[in-house]
Amino acid sequence: MSTLLEVRNLKTHFHTRDGVVKAVDGVNFSLEAGQTLAVVGESGSGKSVTALSIMRLIPESTGVIGADSDILFKGESILSMDDVSMRSIRGDRIAMIFQDPMTSLNPVYRVGRQVGESLVLHKGLKKKEADERAVELLDMVGIPHARERARDYPHQFSGGMRQRAMIAMALACDPDILIADEPTTALDVTIQAQILELMIALQERTGTAIIMITHDLGVVADMANDVMVMYAGKQVEYGTAEDVFYRPLHPYTWGLLESLPRHDVSDKGVLVPITGQPPSLINVPDGCAFHPRCPYAKEICHTTVPSLESIEDGHSSACLFSQDPSFRRDEVSPSGEVA
Amino acid sequence: MLKYLIRRVLQMIPVFLGVTMLLFVLRAPGVLPGDPVRMITGERAISDTLRAQIVEEYGLDRSLPEQYAIYLGNLMKGDLGQSFQKSRPVVDILADKFPNTVRLALAAIVIEIIMGITAGIISAVKQYSLADVLTTLSTSILVAIPVFWLGMMLQLLFGILLKRWTGGAFYLPISGMESYQFPAWAHMILPAITLASVSTAYVARIMRSQMLEALGQDYIRTAEAKGLSRRAVIWRHAMKNAMIPVVTFIGIDLGVMMAGAILTETIFNWPGVGLEIFHAIGQRDWPVLMGGVIFIVFAVMIVNLLVDLSYAVLDPRIRYGGAAE
Numbered sequence: 001m002s003t004l005l006e007v008r009n010l011k012t013h014f015h016t017r018d019g020v021v022k023a024v025d026g027v028n029f030s031l032e033a034g035q036t037l038a039v040v041g042e043s044g045s046g047k048s049v050t051a052l053s054i055m056r057l058i059p060e061s062t063g064v065i066g067a068d069s070d071i072l073f074k075g076e077s078i079l080s081m082d083d084v085s086m087r088s089i090r091g092d093r094i095a096m097i098f099q100d101p102m103t104s105l106n107p108v109y110r111v112g113r114q115v116g117e118s119l120v121l122h123k124g125l126k127k128k129e130a131d132e133r134a135v136e137l138l139d140m141v142g143i144p145h146a147r148e149r150a151r152d153y154p155h156q157f158s159g160g161m162r163q164r165a166m167i168a169m170a171l172a173c174d175p176d177i178l179i180a181d182e183p184t185t186a187l188d189v190t191i192q193a194q195i196l197e198l199m200i201a202l203q204e205r206t207g208t209a210i211i212m213i214t215h216d217l218g219v220v221a222d223m224a225n226d227v228m229v230m231y232a233g234k235q236v237e238y239g240t241a242e243d244v245f246y247r248p249l250h251p252y253t254w255g256l257l258e259s260l261p262r263h264d265v266s267d268k269g270v271l272v273p274i275t276g277q278p279p280s281l282i283n284v285p286d287g288c289a290f291h292p293r294c295p296y297a298k299e300i301c302h303t304t305v306p307s308l309e310s311i312e313d314g315h316s317s318a319c320l321f322s323q324d325p326s327f328r329r330d331e332v333s334p335s336g337e338v339a
Numbered sequence: 340m341l342k343y344l345i346r347r348v349l350q351m352i353p354v355f356l357g358v359t360m361l362l363f364v365l366r367a368p369g370v371l372p373g374d375p376v377r378m379i380t381g382e383r384a385i386s387d388t389l390r391a392q393i394v395e396e397y398g399l400d401r402s403l404p405e406q407y408a409i410y411l412g413n414l415m416k417g418d419l420g421q422s423f424q425k426s427r428p429v430v431d432i433l434a435d436k437f438p439n440t441v442r443l444a445l446a447a448i449v450i451e452i453i454m455g456i457t458a459g460i461i462s463a464v465k466q467y468s469l470a471d472v473l474t475t476l477s478t479s480i481l482v483a484i485p486v487f488w489l490g491m492m493l494q495l496l497f498g499i500l501l502k503r504w505t506g507g508a509f510y511l512p513i514s515g516m517e518s519y520q521f522p523a524w525a526h527m528i529l530p531a532i533t534l535a536s537v538s539t540a541y542v543a544r545i546m547r548s549q550m551l552e553a554l555g556q557d558y559i560r561t562a563e564a565k566g567l568s569r570r571a572v573i574w575r576h577a578m579k580n581a582m583i584p585v586v587t588f589i590g591i592d593l594g595v596m597m598a599g600a601i602l603t604e605t606i607f608n609w610p611g612v613g614l615e616i617f618h619a620i621g622q623r624d625w626p627v628l629m630g631g632v633i634f635i636v637f638a639v640m641i642v643n644l645l646v647d648l649s650y651a652v653l654d655p656r657i658r659y660g661g662a663a664e
Contacts (some may be wrong), residue, residue: 057563091563098557100557104558104560106580106654108653121566122566153655205523
């Protein structure tokens with residue numbers, strides 16, 4: 001397998017009136033062809049900004065990507081590309097779908113036209129050919145009567161159908177990487193499952209690598225190869241899905257897993273929330289950013305910033321105590337059901 | 340759709356009756372000063388027989404409701420009565436003046452569209468730039484300037500102060516009068532600018548705010564994520580959404596202008612419907628005034644209807660008379 005995407009020391013900061021927001025602060029990961037990486041964390045942990053940095057869609061007026069940061073796509077630096085080359089990658093080789101399908105489609109154009117638009121742009125298709133291909137794509141993502149529905153406007157589609165259309169749009173040019181930014185968050189639970197199943201099925205068919213951004217660990221249990229847990233703009237844990245779900249190392253990951261509803265234990269089981277609020281990204285707490293909310297925090301956590309250390313093969317954690325074999329929570333288990 | 344259209348046309352009837360009735364009440368003896376017979380004959384002394392004849396001819400001896408009924412009856416036949424002053428059918432007078440009003444209105448609308456929309460787009464796309472600041476400033480000033488004052492200042496500037504550079508002769512393209520030196524269209528420039536001024540400023544402001552709103556929408560990010568250029572994102576994806584309210588405004592404005600711009604036409608002596616109405620007011624020429632106002636009401640109502648119908652074309656979410664599915 002070849003490395004498709006490599007993110008090195010990504011730092012994306014926003015300069016606002018209130019100060020510098022360190023939305024992403026030193027993130028490293030790589031993505032192999034055909035693999036799925038889940039990026040998990042609360043709102044404001046830097047997941048979406050990481051994705052937008054890869055797409056180079058960070059607003060230029062306020063957002064700054066660090067000079068020592070780099071993003072390599074097939075070995076070529078995305079960050080040093082000129083705009084024209086970047087546009088030829090965006091939507092063609094790396095595509096993205098967004099959280100809210102209700103507002104992510106343009107209300108004044110027919111769905112089919114929007115799905116086919118990138119084919120006209122990147123593949124040089126005529127409008128008519130693109131319309132034809134759009135019908136096939138809509139059919140592929142499970143829109144019934146695709147030929148007629150392609151002529152509908154977005155408001156005539158339900159939320160689930162719109163997200164299907166967004167997926168069709170993103171996959172139109174058969175991209176190497178699909179970035180899905182919370183694609184199911186705005187949908188109700190049954191539709192969520194359908195959309196996830198669709199994405200898994202399409203990935204098997206097209207071999208597209210997926211970066212799945214979510215705050216819901218349950219969503220990624222079935223589909224991710226690797227999981228990256230983010231907190232306050234930094235990686236706190238990185239490993240295979242199995243490692244992170246069954247042998248989690250970081251107290252924040254424990255908290256995420258414990259706050260999931262489980263259907264394998266009795267209804268009386270109580271969900272354990274992570275107390276407190278995510279920190280302000282302008283004034284990140286000294287030491288470990290998670291220490292104010294961490295039930296295991298010691299004196300040293302207030303002063304020393306933990307770095308992401310490899311603990312086991314391919315499994316790393318950014319906690320000062322992760323090296324200690326007795327600092328484990330083996331009883332933590334995810335709710336993600338195997339289908 | 341047809342049902343909607345019929346309903347809208349039927350709604351025009353009460354508006355129309357209300358306006359005409361109001362005008363008739365104002366005409367009733369004692370409400371406004373003046374003897375109708377005197378308005379017709381002017382200051383000349385007239386014999387009692389002639390007076391009786393005029394009263395008979397214009398039906399002035401009948402009761403007001405009766406006169407109103409007769410007026411409406413004639414109106415249905417397309418007869419707006421005779422002008423007191425000109426002894427011509429009002430319909431003919433308005434038909435004479437209307438093409439001039441249309442010409443001026445179209446010229447003003449063209450200015451409004453080109454200047455207003457361009458300025459709005461530039462200041463939205465380059466928000467907080469110098470161009471944006473200048474647009475915001477100049478639109479604020481334009482909105483605040485009274486039309487008649489702007490018209491007179493333009494006349495002063497181009498007709499008198501810059502006389503040496505603009506032609507030297509007395510006849511300058513500042514009025515509706517034909518001159519020896521300028522082609523006919525040149526006479527339209529200053530009145531059209533004057534008529535368009537306030538609306539152009541509004542168009543620029545509406546366009547700016549709509550464009551900014553559209554550019555902040557999620558579907559713009561989707562379009563960018565497709566790899567479209569900034570230009571394509573703005574023109575294809577933001578523009579059509581941002582245009583909807585602008586088209587409404589321009590449409591309604593066109594309706595108002597079609598009905599005659601009383602201030603602009605008076606200042607530039609432009610022989611349109613507006614100037615005719617202005618004269619009719621001064622001369623108490625009731626039939627012309629009535630006819631002119633009825634004409635305005637019609638023009639505005641019809642254009643409003645057309646604007647509402649154009650929504651359905653621009654915005655697929657709007658479909659009249661029934662659900663989308």
